[in-house]
Amino acid sequence: MTKFGATKVAKTGKTGKSGDKKPSNFAKYRERNRASDGYLLRTDIRRVLGNFLMVVLLFGLCFLILQPLFHQFSNAIMSRDDLFDPTVITIPRQPSWANFRQAAELMNYWSSLFSTIVITFSVAVLQIAACTLVAYGFSRFNFPLKRFWFACVIVTIIVPPHTIMASMFLNFRFFDLFGFVSLINGEPINLLQTVQGYLILSAGAMGLRNGLYIFMLRQYFRNMPKELEESAWVDGCGKLRTFAQIMLPDAVPMLVSCFLFAFVWQWTDGFYTGMFLQGQGVMAHQMSSLGEAFRVAYANMNDAVPPSIAQIEAMISTGVLMGITPIIAIYLVAQRFFVESIGQSGIKM
Amino acid sequence: MVKAKGGKSGKKGMTMSTKNAISGYLFILPFIIGFVAFMAYPLYQTVRFAFSFVTMDAVNNTFFIEWTGLENLRRALTIDPDFVRFLTEEIVQMAFVVPAIVIFSLFVAIMLNRKFPGRAFVRAIFFLPVILASGVLIGIETNNSLLDMVATQIQDQNAMRANVTGFIEDLLISATGAGVMGDFVFYILDITNEIYTIAMASGIQILIFLAGLQTISPSIFEAASIEGATAWENFWKITFPMVSPMILVVVVYSIVDFMVRTDSEVMNMVEIQIMRLMNFGFGSALALVFFLAIAAILGVVGFIISRLVYYYD
Numbered sequence: 001m002t003k004f005g006a007t008k009v010a011k012t013g014k015t016g017k018s019g020d021k022k023p024s025n026f027a028k029y030r031e032r033n034r035a036s037d038g039y040l041l042r043t044d045i046r047r048v049l050g051n052f053l054m055v056v057l058l059f060g061l062c063f064l065i066l067q068p069l070f071h072q073f074s075n076a077i078m079s080r081d082d083l084f085d086p087t088v089i090t091i092p093r094q095p096s097w098a099n100f101r102q103a104a105e106l107m108n109y110w111s112s113l114f115s116t117i118v119i120t121f122s123v124a125v126l127q128i129a130a131c132t133l134v135a136y137g138f139s140r141f142n143f144p145l146k147r148f149w150f151a152c153v154i155v156t157i158i159v160p161p162h163t164i165m166a167s168m169f170l171n172f173r174f175f176d177l178f179g180f181v182s183l184i185n186g187e188p189i190n191l192l193q194t195v196q197g198y199l200i201l202s203a204g205a206m207g208l209r210n211g212l213y214i215f216m217l218r219q220y221f222r223n224m225p226k227e228l229e230e231s232a233w234v235d236g237c238g239k240l241r242t243f244a245q246i247m248l249p250d251a252v253p254m255l256v257s258c259f260l261f262a263f264v265w266q267w268t269d270g271f272y273t274g275m276f277l278q279g280q281g282v283m284a285h286q287m288s289s290l291g292e293a294f295r296v297a298y299a300n301m302n303d304a305v306p307p308s309i310a311q312i313e314a315m316i317s318t319g320v321l322m323g324i325t326p327i328i329a330i331y332l333v334a335q336r337f338f339v340e341s342i343g344q345s346g347i348k349m
Numbered sequence: 350m351v352k353a354k355g356g357k358s359g360k361k362g363m364t365m366s367t368k369n370a371i372s373g374y375l376f377i378l379p380f381i382i383g384f385v386a387f388m389a390y391p392l393y394q395t396v397r398f399a400f401s402f403v404t405m406d407a408v409n410n411t412f413f414i415e416w417t418g419l420e421n422l423r424r425a426l427t428i429d430p431d432f433v434r435f436l437t438e439e440i441v442q443m444a445f446v447v448p449a450i451v452i453f454s455l456f457v458a459i460m461l462n463r464k465f466p467g468r469a470f471v472r473a474i475f476f477l478p479v480i481l482a483s484g485v486l487i488g489i490e491t492n493n494s495l496l497d498m499v500a501t502q503i504q505d506q507n508a509m510r511a512n513v514t515g516f517i518e519d520l521l522i523s524a525t526g527a528g529v530m531g532d533f534v535f536y537i538l539d540i541t542n543e544i545y546t547i548a549m550a551s552g553i554q555i556l557i558f559l560a561g562l563q564t565i566s567p568s569i570f571e572a573a574s575i576e577g578a579t580a581w582e583n584f585w586k587i588t589f590p591m592v593s594p595m596i597l598v599v600v601v602y603s604i605v606d607f608m609v610r611t612d613s614e615v616m617n618m619v620e621i622q623i624m625r626l627m628n629f630g631f632g633s634a635l636a637l638v639f640f641l642a643i644a645a646i647l648g649v650v651g652f653i654i655s656r657l658v659y660y661y662d
Binding site: 051054057058061062064065066068069130133134136137138140141142143144146149152153155156157158159160161162163164165166167168169170171173174177178188201203204205206214239243261264265267268269270273274284287288316320324327328331332335338339341342343345 | 472
């Protein structure tokens with residue numbers, strides 16, 4: 001109400017004034033403001049203040065999120081003297097790459113990078129393939145007990161993996177799959193600390209957060225138009241072919257999003273890494289054991305003198321930075337897929 | 350949804366729907382096998398372990414289960430010095446952090462939904478915690494026992510030292526005094542101190558809220574402002590009801606995510622019992638109690654919130 005009245009009055013005020021002499025912008029604004037009973041000035045001040053507050057808040061929060069990265073980086077490029085110099089806080093006096101070299105050596109960086117990429121990639125591909133099939137089945141077919149099985153998907157989302165840890169540990173230590181393995185092999189096999197164990201888990205859509213991917217993909221498939229499939233079916237296209245040739249190409253953005261999540265979360269995961277992938281030297285394990293490795297290596301080199309806290313912290317910072325650089329790079333390149341993923345799925349309960 | 354009903358199963362008769370059911374089951378077969386073998390059976394076994402003493406026999410490639418009744422649970426709940434304390438601490442902290450996460454992420458999502466220069470960049474930064482706070486990365490520095498010790502020392506020193514925020518905190522607390530208002534101020538101060546934890550835990554939640562906000566059609570807001578609604582009224586009368594289904598999703602996700610984070614004390618305890626000490630029975634009992642606690646909380650919270658949720662369509 002007020003707004004409309006205000007602009008109208010302001011307009012008439014302007015046209016009335018424009019006859020005699022050209023008023024400055026400021027005078028014009030004052031005139032309009034007076035005509036609107038101070039409403040114009042009030043809203044403008046409120047808007048500017050609001051924007052200012054938002055900029056301050058966003059800047060502060062962004063800084064808050066990025067600060068650990070800055071801190072880790074400045075720690076990582078400090079030389080030994082800088083670490084012990086109390087006057088050096090953020091910017092090192094003699095920046096050096098020595099920490100990076102040593103961390104690379106301790107983490108066996110290049111070979112673990114290679115094996116991490118291979119393992120994480122294959123695990124993520126397998127998980128997303130399984131989840132896509134399952135999600136499509138849930139979104140497009142009606143079958144008895146469908147609600148029950150979907151409730152099971154929700155169960156996999158909310159059961160913490162630690163709950164079934166003991167059972168998983170023993171089941172993979174003596175892997176038997178209801179007696180099938182003994183039947184073929186003669187005795188159960190040990191799949192702990194093998195990639196195969198985790199691949200089997202992934203193929204069954206039971207890897208890290210797989211319930212969530214099923215949920216997201218199902219939402220996405222449900223929102224896709226049904227007509228496409230129907231016309232494909234009328235043209236004599238089978239179920240599997242419809243899925244592979246009609247539905248999958250349209251779902252590529254969502255599949256990429258889910259794959260990226262699977263890849264990135266698998267990269268840093270500690271639980272399944274501890275159970276299956278520790279021995280393979282994946283990055284998550286290398287990062288979390290770097291502190292100990294450094295302590296041992298340092299003590300060996302310096303006649304059993306342990307390294308100082310600052311040195312350990314600098315080393316861990318370096319290792320973490322090196323370990324997450326690949327996934328940060330992926331995030332920066334494919335940021336759109338992460339940001340749009342949830343929006344695409346139209347998640348709701 | 351309407352289309353799904355009228356589509357295939359309806360007019361084509363029995364055979365079609367049977368075929369549909371079979372292909373449906375074929376599609377979800379990986380999940381059924383995976384679920385039965387690696388979730389349902391382990392869950393059943395966990396319950397069994399929780400009431401037993403389990404020993405591993407590596408020579409004969411098998412393990413033995415010896416029924417001990419409530420012994421493990423009794424040990425967990427009455428004898429173990431840490432477990433009950435860790436569990437209650439965890440739940441209390443969750444009760445603090447989860448509401449803060451929900452409010453914070455809704456607030457940030459509303460800010461990020463506005464148009465301003467550099468929005469894509471700011472969004473990218475806010476979702477960075479999805480990576481930075483995942484898996485082993487969270488608390489990687491506190492995992493190192495020595496560093497942890499020093500960190501607590503530094504915190505203690507900071508608590509003693511006078512600084513601006515500390516002064517404001519003292520002032521606010523003395524001004525409001527005891528009672529409800531004082532508790533509220535305490536809560537706000539606690540949350541402000543935890544702002545880093547909260548920001549790092551809200552990446553996905555912001556995404557969910559943003560997705561929800563983008564589904565609200567702008568014409569509703571237009572109509573409201575023509576009627577003279579203020580931004581405050583717009584928020585409570587339009588935005589909030591429209592994103593309320595998302596609140597349910599976000600609360601459930603936050604609770605689960607908070608409970609299974611890597612630096613959770615209970616999780617560490619379970620992991621140590623099982624992976625290092627090979628106390629499979631006792632570890633399972635701990636894990637089971639923990640899971641039941643989560644499930645109960647989720648059930649209650651989910652029930653309450655789903656009563657309050659408003660569905661637009």
